[in-house]
Amino acid sequence: MIPQPSWITVLIVLPTLVPLLGAALTLLRGRSPRFQRAISIGALSTVLIASAMMLYLTSEHGTFAVKIGGWGDKGFPNGPLGITLVVDRLSALMLVVSTTVLLCVMVYAVGQGIRDGTAQQPVSIFVPSYLILTAGVCNAFVAGDLFNLYVSFEVLLAASFVLLTLGASADRVRAGASYVMVSMVSSLIFLAGIAFAYATTGTLNLAEMAQRLDDVPDGTRNALFAVLLVAFGIKAAVFPLSGWLPDSYPTAPAPVTAVFAGLLTKVGVYAIIRAHTLLFPGGAMDTVLMVAGLLTMLVGIFGAIAQSDIKRLLSFTLVSHIGYMIFGIAVGSEISTSAAIYYVAHHILVQTTLFLVVGLIERQAGSASLRRLGGLIASPVLAVLFLIPALNLGGIPPFSGFIGKVALLEGGARDGSVLAWILVAGSVITSLLTLYVMARVWTKAFWRPRADAPQGDLSDSTPSALILEGIDVPFDEREDVGRMPVGMVLPTAAMVGVGLALTLWAGPIFGFTDRAAHDVIDRCSYIETVQGTGICSAQAGEDR
Amino acid sequence: MSVSLGLLIVAGALGACGVYLLTERSIIRMLLGLMLVGNGINLMIVVLAGPPGHPPIKGQEHGQETGADPLAQGMVLTAIVITMGIAAFVLALAYRLFVLNRADDDLEDDSEDRKIVTGTLRDFPDRDRSDDPETGADTVAGDLFDNRGNPMTPDEFAAAHRGVIEPDLMPEDAAVVDRLPADCDEMPPHDDTDGENPTDPQEAP
Numbered sequence: 251m252i253p254q255p256s257w258i259t260v261l262i263v264l265p266t267l268v269p270l271l272g273a274a275l276t277l278l279r280g281r282s283p284r285f286q287r288a289i290s291i292g293a294l295s296t297v298l299i300a301s302a303m304m305l306y307l308t309s310e311h312g313t314f315a316v317k318i319g320g321w322g323d324k325g326f327p328n329g330p331l332g333i334t335l336v337v338d339r340l341s342a343l344m345l346v347v348s349t350t351v352l353l354c355v356m357v358y359a360v361g362q363g364i365r366d367g368t369a370q371q372p373v374s375i376f377v378p379s380y381l382i383l384t385a386g387v388c389n390a391f392v393a394g395d396l397f398n399l400y401v402s403f404e405v406l407l408a409a410s411f412v413l414l415t416l417g418a419s420a421d422r423v424r425a426g427a428s429y430v431m432v433s434m435v436s437s438l439i440f441l442a443g444i445a446f447a448y449a450t451t452g453t454l455n456l457a458e459m460a461q462r463l464d465d466v467p468d469g470t471r472n473a474l475f476a477v478l479l480v481a482f483g484i485k486a487a488v489f490p491l492s493g494w495l496p497d498s499y500p501t502a503p504a505p506v507t508a509v510f511a512g513l514l515t516k517v518g519v520y521a522i523i524r525a526h527t528l529l530f531p532g533g534a535m536d537t538v539l540m541v542a543g544l545l546t547m548l549v550g551i552f553g554a555i556a557q558s559d560i561k562r563l564l565s566f567t568l569v570s571h572i573g574y575m576i577f578g579i580a581v582g583s584e585i586s587t588s589a590a591i592y593y594v595a596h597h598i599l600v601q602t603t604l605f606l607v608v609g610l611i612e613r614q615a616g617s618a619s620l621r622r623l624g625g626l627i628a629s630p631v632l633a634v635l636f637l638i639p640a641l642n643l644g645g646i647p648p649f650s651g652f653i654g655k656v657a658l659l660e661g662g663a664r665d666g667s668v669l670a671w672i673l674v675a676g677s678v679i680t681s682l683l684t685l686y687v688m689a690r691v692w693t694k695a696f697w698r699p700r701a702d703a704p705q706g707d708l709s710d711s712t713p714s715a716l717i718l719e720g721i722d723v724p725f726d727e728r729e730d731v732g733r734m735p736v737g738m739v740l741p742t743a744a745m746v747g748v749g750l751a752l753t754l755w756a757g758p759i760f761g762f763t764d765r766a767a768h769d770v771i772d773r774c775s776y777i778e779t780v781q782g783t784g785i786c787s788a789q790a791g792e793d794r
Numbered sequence: 795m796s797v798s799l800g801l802l803i804v805a806g807a808l809g810a811c812g813v814y815l816l817t818e819r820s821i822i823r824m825l826l827g828l829m830l831v832g833n834g835i836n837l838m839i840v841v842l843a844g845p846p847g848h849p850p851i852k853g854q855e856h857g858q859e860t861g862a863d864p865l866a867q868g869m870v871l872t873a874i875v876i877t878m879g880i881a882a883f884v885l886a887l888a889y890r891l892f893v894l895n896r897a898d899d900d901l902e903d904d905s906e907d908r909k910i911v912t913g914t915l916r917d918f919p920d921r922d923r924s925d926d927p928e929t930g931a932d933t934v935a936g937d938l939f940d941n942r943g944n945p946m947t948p949d950e951f952a953a954a955h956r957g958v959i960e961p962d963l964m965p966e967d968a969a970v971v972d973r974l975p976a977d978c979d980e981m982p983p984h985d986d987t988d989g990e991n992p993t994d995p996q997e998a999p
Binding site: 397408412420438441444497563700701 | 821831838839842884890907918923942943
């Protein structure tokens with residue numbers, strides 16, 4: 251372990267602090283959209299740079315930790331108390347991918363607002379909520395304390411409630427209300443889990459808990475793990491707990507859905523990875539996770555086949571592909587965990603890109619329903635922007651989706667158990683069905699003439715940014731929307747480009763995720779960075 | 795460590811009543827349920843943190859040997875504040891839903907979900923207008939479009955393709971062109987049976 255430079259302390263808190271300050275500033279100057287845009291893009295760029303620096307530092311030197319507060323003295327029963335923030339390779343990768351996505355989507359939303367916003371738009375609350383969401387997501391990735399993780403979940407949830415119900419139309423209030431209820435139930439289950447964990451171990455610091463949980467009887471440990479898994483499983487939309495997602499996401503505005511689909515479920519997956527490796531190693535729940543992963547994949551993709559609305563269809567594929575990550579986590583070997591981490595990064599990027607493209611489709615064609623769309627091939631730019639991430643999601647060879655899936659399958663095959671082989675078969679079937687669904691969107695929305703669509707003569711009257719303003723009108727009477735705004739196409743193209751970079755540099759990135767997976771499974775670097783050198787190796791000696 | 799059984803039972807009862815209320819459709823009842831469950835869990839944290847009667851931080855120096863655990867109290871305070879903020883938001887949602895519904899604050903089922911439950915094969919996403927209405931099979935009418943997506947009559951289609959399609963290269967297409975005037979399917983009439991009225995505003999502003 252190398253000594254920590256003092257400025258790393260600043261670096262770790264930046265991703266949480268900068269967006270929060272930005273949110274406060276933009277809230278104060280809510281009537282000035284240009285000020286809001288400048289501040290938000292500035293804040294998100296700062297966070298991206300800080301995250302990239304952390305990625306470099308963790309890649310070179312391993313884990314860093316900082317304790318904020320440090321209240322109490324050494325004589326106090328629990329030692330000095332503080333908010334522990336830890337950044338290891340896994341956190342750093344998640345941070346970089348998330349902030350890239352957040353920045354691109356913000357630029358997209360700004361472009362959309364400039365072009366399609368009306369007198370009531372842009373909504374002044376959008377940017378502050380978005381920045382608070384950013385702070386919550388970033389803080390969740392660096393939280394080194396179970397309660398801090400709970401608080402960051404609440405921060406990002408509270409912001410997401412506002413974003414989901416922008417404009418408070420009947421649809422959005424309905425979707426928002428059920429989303430709020432499900433999220434709060436999951437938070438309360440998480441809180442109950444925290445109470446049990448605190449009663450069991452007397453600490454909530456993840457590193458300290460990890461040490462103490464080793465001495466806890468198996469029954470208690472598994473019960474704790476199960477409670478936390480239910481809480482994280484709702485957030486991550488793992489099958490029996492996934493019904494809320496396709497109900498609530500599709501009604502939100504395109505940039506909001508894109509960010510939610512990309513990031514919020516992945517925060518849940520990240521929490522599952524942490525709990526599975528750091529707190530409860532040994533794989534007590536692996537069978538449950540594997541079955542849940544298989545069902546998530548299959549049920550999700552079968553749901554997608556029945557949808558005509560592309561946003562809903564993509565929400566179902568989102569649920570389905572969470573199953574892949576759960577599969578990787580459940581197998582639990584280093585190669586599987588590494589593949590799961592790579593798949594999380596891939597899926598954040600590709601799912602967000604697809605939702606951004608659907609936003610463009612909705613703007614240009616006045617609908618996102620396969621019953622109305624047709625003839626989109628007339629715009630080759632839109633066609634390319636859709637086709638690349640669609641093939642990527644379906645797992646066509648050169649793209650990152652294929653690479654991630656192959657790594658997951660290899661992990662499953664090396665595990666060799668019957669259940670793992672069933673999951674391997676299930677993931678191949680899911681991959682094929684995803685391709686089928688994507689091909690159908692392609693043939694119906696792009697290749698088919700619009701006149702041949704069952705309801706092709708209907709469309710929204712006007713493109714709308716954050717608040718829906720259009721009503722259904724005959725397609726011929728629709729106002730001319732003009733060409734696609736550069737401010738929306740460029741960030742979408744940038745996201746497609748980042749997705750391709752994940753393919754081109756798959757070797758180095760896999761090297762990195764391998765080391766990240768080694769770190770999270772080994773636990774030593776995490777625990778020692780937080781608790782002090784020598785603890786982990788001493789304990790390993792005792793075990794022997 | 796011994797804990798008070800009575801308080802644990804109270805926490806359990808709060809949780810049970812809350813879960814019952816959460817299964818209702820009315821937002822206000824669900825909110826009450828959330829708050830009951832939240833209070834039950836908060837009470838549990840306090841109970842688990844140690845026996846009553848100890849001073850939290852100040853007062854330990856005045857002869858008291860053990861202090862109460864301030865961490866648990868801090869957590870409960872944070873949780874209470876969070877629940878309060880969310881409750882305010884849910885109340886705003888309930889009010890908005892009441893304004894929109896004009897009757898109650900009940901949550902309806904998702905309309906898209908209902909469509910899938912009640913829909914027939916005709917509503918399936920892979921249907922084209924030119925498909926056979928009964929079987930869903932493709933018909934020749936699906937080919938009757940020019941390169942820009944505009945509908946053509948069978949005669950125009952035949953005229954446009956007769957010189958293009960070389961019978962020895964694409965015998966199937968040539969056969970289609972030859973057969974066209976004889977057994978062409980008419981384009982089915984406009985399909986407006988899906989309950990979506992073109993003039994009906996979908997979104998109340």
